[in-house]
Amino acid sequence: MYNEKIHASLMAALPRPRDMLIGGQWVQAQSGETIPVEDPATGQVITSIPAGDAADVDAAVRSARASFEAGVWRNLSGEKRAEVLWKFSELILENAAELSHLEVLDNGMPFAFANATMTTAVNGIRYHAGWCTKLYGQTTQMGEFNEFHSYSVMEPVGVVGLITPWNGPLAMACTKLAPALAAGCSVVLKPAEQTSLTALRLGELLIEAGMPEGVVNIVTGLGTAAGEALITHDDVNKISFTGSTATGKHIVRAASGNLKRVTLELGGKSPVFVFDDADLASAIPAAGMGIFANSGQVCYAGSRVYAQPGIYDRLVEGLSAFADRMKVGSGFDKDTMLGPLISRRQQERVQHYIDSGLTDGAELLYDGKSPAGDGYFMAPTIFGTDGLEARISREEIFGPVLTISRFESLDNIRRIGNATPYGLGAGIYTQNLSNAHKAARLLDAGNVWVNHYGRLDRSLPFGGFKQSGWGRENGTEGVKAFMEAKSVYVKM
Numbered sequence: 407m408y409n410e411k412i413h414a415s416l417m418a419a420l421p422r423p424r425d426m427l428i429g430g431q432w433v434q435a436q437s438g439e440t441i442p443v444e445d446p447a448t449g450q451v452i453t454s455i456p457a458g459d460a461a462d463v464d465a466a467v468r469s470a471r472a473s474f475e476a477g478v479w480r481n482l483s484g485e486k487r488a489e490v491l492w493k494f495s496e497l498i499l500e501n502a503a504e505l506s507h508l509e510v511l512d513n514g515m516p517f518a519f520a521n522a523t524m525t526t527a528v529n530g531i532r533y534h535a536g537w538c539t540k541l542y543g544q545t546t547q548m549g550e551f552n553e554f555h556s557y558s559v560m561e562p563v564g565v566v567g568l569i570t571p572w573n574g575p576l577a578m579a580c581t582k583l584a585p586a587l588a589a590g591c592s593v594v595l596k597p598a599e600q601t602s603l604t605a606l607r608l609g610e611l612l613i614e615a616g617m618p619e620g621v622v623n624i625v626t627g628l629g630t631a632a633g634e635a636l637i638t639h640d641d642v643n644k645i646s647f648t649g650s651t652a653t654g655k656h657i658v659r660a661a662s663g664n665l666k667r668v669t670l671e672l673g674g675k676s677p678v679f680v681f682d683d684a685d686l687a688s689a690i691p692a693a694g695m696g697i698f699a700n701s702g703q704v705c706y707a708g709s710r711v712y713a714q715p716g717i718y719d720r721l722v723e724g725l726s727a728f729a730d731r732m733k734v735g736s737g738f739d740k741d742t743m744l745g746p747l748i749s750r751r752q753q754e755r756v757q758h759y760i761d762s763g764l765t766d767g768a769e770l771l772y773d774g775k776s777p778a779g780d781g782y783f784m785a786p787t788i789f790g791t792d793g794l795e796a797r798i799s800r801e802e803i804f805g806p807v808l809t810i811s812r813f814e815s816l817d818n819i820r821r822i823g824n825a826t827p828y829g830l831g832a833g834i835y836t837q838n839l840s841n842a843h844k845a846a847r848l849l850d851a852g853n854v855w856v857n858h859y860g861r862l863d864r865s866l867p868f869g870g871f872k873q874s875g876w877g878r879e880n881g882t883e884g885v886k887a888f889m890e891a892k893s894v895y896v897k898m
């Protein structure tokens with residue numbers, strides 16, 4: 407939990423400009439330029455990060471390539487790679503309190519939530535440490551007896567660019583680092599400009615865990631400079647990206663230069679269906695957290711709820727009461743359930759959507775009061791949107807804004823649920839087992855949650871249908887996405 411000593415020592419150390427990690431060295435940008443880092447709960451600048459650009463990215467890619475060709479990581483035995491990853495997970499646990507403080511300062515999320523993401527990260531790294539010894543191909547029987555010896559092997563794809571967003575900085579960095587490293591790749595991580603602090607600290611822990619020099623490079627900087635240089639670099643074999651659909655589409659175009667592989671985890675507008683027979687006592691808090699957790703800044707947030715008519719009024723009342731109990735404030739306040747949004751820009755963007763809901767004639771069902779001050783706070787808002795084609799129920803807002811409408815029956819679920827270009831998540835609340843499974847089949851979504859929302863496991867593939875992305879993270883699919891299959895045909 408919150409620790410005054412850790413907080414004080416971080417605040418004393420932070421003002422010194424942060425360095426980024428290239429070729430085993432902690433360096434500033436070659437240009438000398440920096441980017442100020444804000445605490446979103448206060449709007450205060452707490453430190454700066456290097457504004458890496460094409461020159462720094464090129465140095466990082468060269469270092470990753472050199473380490474890959476030298477085989478300092480990819481040629482290690484699976485056991486040795488697993489050992490380093492496991493040690494890395496232990497170091498995250500040992501430093502979880504400090505990392506959580508840093509995450510709250512940088513991103514604003516509630517401290518308990520930050521702490522929970524450490525556990526997620528540790529579990530994910532350990533899951534992938536297990537993969538290090540289980541990545542192999544197949545032998546096949548080809549031709550006549552004793553004519554051929556034929557087999558496939560799985561090889562790391564090469565140098566990979568990992569680009570992460572600001573909504574779950576440490577967890578997202580680990581979600582990409584762990585499978586890429588388990589597969590034997592060398593990487594260049596470009597964290598979001600707003601939230602690079604825990605990623606840089608992870609770089610230190612990786613070195614302490616025994617990661618050979620040059621295998622992990624971390625270049626901070628703007629998406630339009632450092633990010634752009636990475637996605638267009640001809641010596642990068644793959645980009646793994648999480649962020650907005652617009653940037654995802656841009657990456658697809660940029661990747662065509664050398665046809666680098668691309669995995670995309672993008673946005674969503676995930677529907678949640680609450681049937682008349684739902685257990686409201688559990689559905690209300692689950693659906694409430696499904697949209698308001700992390701202040702709605704979650705790609706799979708359940709942002710549009712549909713209720714059957716018999717339960718609609720009670721659901722609105724319950725969700726409003728739930729929202730009303732959610733304290734908005736600094737992530738360091740132990741009662742806080744909604745920290746600030748990431749930036750002034752994001753706060754304005756969310757407010758713009760709320761204004762558009764009012765203009766479009768949506769019914770304001772719950773209007774939370776945001777705390778005053780310089781932080782980028784935003785209290786929950788709930789709109790009723792029955793019969794409206796409002797933007798707020800079609801577009802990703804990425805803030806604590808929920809829309810509720812009515813739906814008649816299972817027959818309408820496919821049309822309503824799949825009505826946006828997205829297909830990331832979906833929720834279903836019902837006591838009827840058969841309806842639950844039928845609804846799950848009707849929805850075009852990579853992840854369907856029944857009678858809860860948002861729980862993930864590393865063993866299952868995570869990703870989206872339609873414009874919510876390309877490919878999957880986690881599970882067998884996730885680690886294989888960092889590999890190439892090679893078939894070998896030996897004439898005996």
Ligand code: NAP
Pocket residue numbers: 569570571572573596597598599600627628629630632633634635637648649650651653654656671672673674704705752755802803804
């Ligand atoms: P974004 O542009 O998609 O940012 C995600 C990552 O991509 C960041 O590291 C960003 O760098 C980088 N990036 C931006 N432009 C790039 C480029 N041309 N080449 C390579 N990398 C590039 O998202 P955002 O601007 O932070 O947020 C805008 C909206 O996206 C949000 O309001 C939200 O709706 C959505 N979003 C979705 C997710 C998700 O998990 N699905 C996450 C974040 C945001 P910089 O941040 O350093 O510029």
Ligand code: MG
Pocket residue numbers: 443444445446511512513600601
């Ligand atoms: Mg920040």
